[in-house]
Amino acid sequence: MEVKVFAEKLFAAGREVGFDAMEAYVASRNLFRVGVFKSEIDSYTLAQSRGLSFRGLINGRMGYSFTENLSEDSVALLVDDARANAAVIDSEDPEEIFGGSPEATYADVCSFSPALEQVLAAEKIAWVKEVEQQAYGLDVRVSTVQVSLGNSSGETMLMNTKGLNLAHQGNFADGYVAAVVKEGEDTKSAYAFFSSRDFSRFDPVTLSKEAVDEAISLLGAESIESGQYPVLLRHDVAGEFLATFASSFSAEAVQKGLSLLKDKQGEQIMSSNVTIIDDPHLPERPNSAPFDAEGVATASKEVVAAGRLMTLLHNLKTAKKDGVNSTGNAYKMAFNAPVTVAPTNLYIQPGKRDYADLVAHIEHGLIIIAVQGTHSGANPVSGDFSLSAYGYLVQGGQVVRPVNQVTIAGNFFKMLSDVQEVGNDLHFKMGSIAAPSLLIGSLAVSGK
Amino acid sequence: MLAKPLLEDILLAGLSTGGDFAEVFVEDRFSTILSMIGGKVDSGVSGRDYGIGVRILKGTNYVYAYTNDYSRDNLIKVAKEAAAAISPETISRNITLSFMKDEPLHINPIRIYPHEIVKQDKVSLMARAYHAAKEYDPVISQVMVRYFDEDQKVQIANSLGLYVEDERVRTRTAITAIASKGPEKQSGTYAPGAHMGFEFYDNIKIEDYAQEAARIASTMIHAPYAPSGRIPVIIDNEFGGVIFHEACGHSLEATSVAKKTSVFADKLGEKIASSVVSAVDDGTIPNAWGSLNVDDEGHVSQRNLLIEAGVLKGYMVDLYNGRRMNVPATGNSRRQSYKFAPTSRMTNTFILPGSHTREEIIASTEYGLFARYMGGGSVNPATGEFNFAVNEGYMVRNGKLAEPVRGATLIGQGSDVLLKIDMVADNLACGQGMCGSISGSLPADVGQPTIRVSEMIVGGRKGDK
Numbered sequence: 001m002e003v004k005v006f007a008e009k010l011f012a013a014g015r016e017v018g019f020d021a022m023e024a025y026v027a028s029r030n031l032f033r034v035g036v037f038k039s040e041i042d043s044y045t046l047a048q049s050r051g052l053s054f055r056g057l058i059n060g061r062m063g064y065s066f067t068e069n070l071s072e073d074s075v076a077l078l079v080d081d082a083r084a085n086a087a088v089i090d091s092e093d094p095e096e097i098f099g100g101s102p103e104a105t106y107a108d109v110c111s112f113s114p115a116l117e118q119v120l121a122a123e124k125i126a127w128v129k130e131v132e133q134q135a136y137g138l139d140v141r142v143s144t145v146q147v148s149l150g151n152s153s154g155e156t157m158l159m160n161t162k163g164l165n166l167a168h169q170g171n172f173a174d175g176y177v178a179a180v181v182k183e184g185e186d187t188k189s190a191y192a193f194f195s196s197r198d199f200s201r202f203d204p205v206t207l208s209k210e211a212v213d214e215a216i217s218l219l220g221a222e223s224i225e226s227g228q229y230p231v232l233l234r235h236d237v238a239g240e241f242l243a244t245f246a247s248s249f250s251a252e253a254v255q256k257g258l259s260l261l262k263d264k265q266g267e268q269i270m271s272s273n274v275t276i277i278d279d280p281h282l283p284e285r286p287n288s289a290p291f292d293a294e295g296v297a298t299a300s301k302e303v304v305a306a307g308r309l310m311t312l313l314h315n316l317k318t319a320k321k322d323g324v325n326s327t328g329n330a331y332k333m334a335f336n337a338p339v340t341v342a343p344t345n346l347y348i349q350p351g352k353r354d355y356a357d358l359v360a361h362i363e364h365g366l367i368i369i370a371v372q373g374t375h376s377g378a379n380p381v382s383g384d385f386s387l388s389a390y391g392y393l394v395q396g397g398q399v400v401r402p403v404n405q406v407t408i409a410g411n412f413f414k415m416l417s418d419v420q421e422v423g424n425d426l427h428f429k430m431g432s433i434a435a436p437s438l439l440i441g442s443l444a445v446s447g448k
Numbered sequence: 449m450l451a452k453p454l455l456e457d458i459l460l461a462g463l464s465t466g467g468d469f470a471e472v473f474v475e476d477r478f479s480t481i482l483s484m485i486g487g488k489v490d491s492g493v494s495g496r497d498y499g500i501g502v503r504i505l506k507g508t509n510y511v512y513a514y515t516n517d518y519s520r521d522n523l524i525k526v527a528k529e530a531a532a533a534i535s536p537e538t539i540s541r542n543i544t545l546s547f548m549k550d551e552p553l554h555i556n557p558i559r560i561y562p563h564e565i566v567k568q569d570k571v572s573l574m575a576r577a578y579h580a581a582k583e584y585d586p587v588i589s590q591v592m593v594r595y596f597d598e599d600q601k602v603q604i605a606n607s608l609g610l611y612v613e614d615e616r617v618r619t620r621t622a623i624t625a626i627a628s629k630g631p632e633k634q635s636g637t638y639a640p641g642a643h644m645g646f647e648f649y650d651n652i653k654i655e656d657y658a659q660e661a662a663r664i665a666s667t668m669i670h671a672p673y674a675p676s677g678r679i680p681v682i683i684d685n686e687f688g689g690v691i692f693h694e695a696c697g698h699s700l701e702a703t704s705v706a707k708k709t710s711v712f713a714d715k716l717g718e719k720i721a722s723s724v725v726s727a728v729d730d731g732t733i734p735n736a737w738g739s740l741n742v743d744d745e746g747h748v749s750q751r752n753l754l755i756e757a758g759v760l761k762g763y764m765v766d767l768y769n770g771r772r773m774n775v776p777a778t779g780n781s782r783r784q785s786y787k788f789a790p791t792s793r794m795t796n797t798f799i800l801p802g803s804h805t806r807e808e809i810i811a812s813t814e815y816g817l818f819a820r821y822m823g824g825g826s827v828n829p830a831t832g833e834f835n836f837a838v839n840e841g842y843m844v845r846n847g848k849l850a851e852p853v854r855g856a857t858l859i860g861q862g863s864d865v866l867l868k869i870d871m872v873a874d875n876l877a878c879g880q881g882m883c884g885s886i887s888g889s890l891p892a893d894v895g896q897p898t899i900r901v902s903e904m905i906v907g908g909r910k911g912d913k
Contacts, residue, residue: 409676448677
């Protein structure tokens with residue numbers, strides 16, 4: 001059924017059972033992905049999907065339901081489910097159905113490239129095969145290469161009974177090159193991730209070289225003596241740290257007692273060379289949008305300015321509770337998830353020094369190029385982490401050898417209070433949270 | 449669910465360009481998630497996922513397509529698009545399909561379906577958990593309870609004539625307690641679940657799990673940081689099995705074995721673990737969290753011996769990777785939903801009981817770490833390097849448990865740690881987890897008796913060794 005027709009039927013059915021205000025949130029997506037293994041296509045995905053999430057206020061409580069089946073008989077199911085879910089809500093902070101931000105505040109965010117839709121499947125297959133071939137040709141020690149490339153396009157629509165009617169379209173392409181290299185019994189692997197709306201920016205030579213060179217550079221890695229070391233977190237690792245602990249900036253986490261940033265607004269929480277920005281209008285990123293999951297107009301903001309906490313991230317409910325305005329950070333993890341709070345494109349503002357310059361300034365320390373297990377070894381509530389890591393040992397400003405089988409441990413906020421230098425190498429590789437390389441004064445490293 | 453003639457037409461459209469195997473997977477899933485924080489329900493979502501996945505193989509070429517537009521015209525169009533990706537040319541073939549309906553054994557009987565229980569009863573269960581955790585100790589500052597249930601109906605048909613319908617009902621309640629002391633916070637989590645209806649909560653006492661979550665948090669808030677270094681580690685039973693899941697299980701999945709990206713590829717019959725280690729993947733345990741009647745290719749679930757007395761005996765194999773490996777599938781092909789192509793995954797994976805007792809293991813350890821509860825972890829299947837978090841740890845000194853320690857991470861290499869397991873106790877138990885890999889996030893049991901690893905790298909924060 002046509003989405004708008006379905007929404008009208010849904011709102012009519014909802015009114016009959018006593019819903020005061022209602023919203024239909026629809027996400028549709030088309031997806032293509034191809035992967036090769038030894039010149040054969042070993043994964044190829046074509047997909048179209050559409051889901052509708054319904055929420056409505058009844059007796060002052062918000063009930064949610066969803067469906068992927070937009071047929072007539074889903075209308076009653078949605079309304080009944082939402083009503084039953086609303087009945088058990090006993091949180092005192094009501095959610096609201098939003099009437100809309102002033103028209104002029106909805107930015108013109110371009111997230112769709114018609115050119116990307118014109119790239120033929122055959123071109124993408126040829127590209128993936130070329131990358132694979134390039135990677136195998138780079139070094140005899142390359143034992144396995146996996147390449148994946150995909151693109152998706154989608155539309156988000158938000159319609160409600162308060163007259164709000166918003167839509168935003170986007171498309172995007174991304175993928176990875178994974179290289180496994182072997183020397184005797186020593187096996188190492190590395191990834192090169194890429195994402196853009198411009199297919200012509202994916203260079204087979206650069207990407208295959210990035211993955212293979214990194215894997216080769218790790219051969220012969222060994223652990224090091226446990227101790228305190230100055231540590232350079234490469235940009236992707238620094239970004240992963242920011243992503244892991246980004247929930248600390250959510251007003252929802254603070255209000256629920258799940259963040260250390262309670263009552264910290266205006267205070268120095270990090271080193272003065274750290275500035276963190278959430279910019280929902282970055283032209284190149286897939287999450288960029290003129291409105292958030294509640295229909296509030298989005299805007300760029302400094303979350304941390306020179307180490308001081310400027311604002312938490314809010315949706316309508318958390319803003320009301322704190323007596324402030326929503327920052328346009330209402331978020332749904334999937335079309336059918338409840339509204340929470342999350343950054344859109346969060347990043348640490350780059351500094352002036354390039355990566356090589358940062359390495360040159362390390363007398364005796366480590367470069368960390370990957371951490372593992374952030375979902376288990378890092379606690380976003382306490383800020384504590386202890387993570388498996390690998391990278392390189394640096395002496396006298398020179399990389400001397402690869403290092404693995406170590407863990408780095410500390411506390412996120414303490415670590416960001418000990419940032420000595422911020423690199424100029426900010427790259428969004430995948431996802432929507434990124435950072436430049438950060439030189440940390442000292443971290444606990446466990447090894448031998 | 450789709451009618452058989454339509455399924456047949458989709459399969460034929462899928463084979464129209466020379467594919468040698470086609471499969472249709474139909475999913476209709478109802479699920480409910482309720483979350484409670486501070487004793488109050490703050491969100492409740494329920495709904496219906498519905499979609500169809502079509503898979504076509506030609507040798508080792510592979511195409512997967514999915515949609516949730518279930519009109520006949522669209523489904524045939526999707527199958528034809530997928531077929532066109534296998535080969536551009538249509539081949540005229542005379543294929544007759546005759547479905548043999550398989551009646552899978554219902555090894556996971558369901559008594560009380562989630563829709564038969566009113567939401568208020570689910571909320572009452574959550575409230576019991578909340579109170580048990582909150583009132584355990586004054587240091588518990590916050591408690592979150594998340595209730596989940598799902599009823600997933602699937603229909604699987606393939607061009608070999610297989611036709612299966614199955615229904616998977618699961619429920620789980622996760623309790624997270626947070627202890628606070630000044631600016632510090634520590635958390636403890638326990639999340640029991642089963643391939644079962646609401647009767648699960650008659651079989652267990654939710655308060656016990658909630659109090660255990662609170663006990664972990666309140667123990668850890670008073671604990672100093674763990675030391676660092678290479679020391680003996682005793683890993684307790686139940687969720688401690690995550691070590692085997694990460695360190696070894698993923699590397700025994702055909703997904704990485706078939707492409708020889710696993711450290712255990714081509715090692716059948718070889719000794720890969722210490723001789724005290726035997727392990728299985730068993731999808732047939734009635735009502736266990738990771739159990740299946742049939743897998744997502746319609747294959748009846750099995751108990752698969754992986755390691756016997758340290759010798760590698762078998763892998764977990766799906767149909768597609770089985771083609772590369774030239775071995776039959778083992779009932780391990782799984783997917784999160786129709787939005788994922790299925791591949792080899794674990795079900796309930798555990799180390800079998802040994803001859804020692806937990807007490808003997810502790811008593812024979814002069815100095816080391818006792819990991820009572822493990823958190824999650826991850827592994828790089830290519831290198832076998834793994835990591836996981838210790839949620840509740842204790843130091844062992846002179847054969848006795850000493851002070852609790854927080855913040856420890858265990859790291860190592862799967863192939864290495866398996867050889868260093870030197871004691872296995874007799875107290876096998878399993879815990880529930882969600883396992884993430886290329887075919888999505890899936891319910892899986894991990895398990896083991898208490899084991900000792902003679903030496904592991906413990907990453908803590910205290911600089912000493």
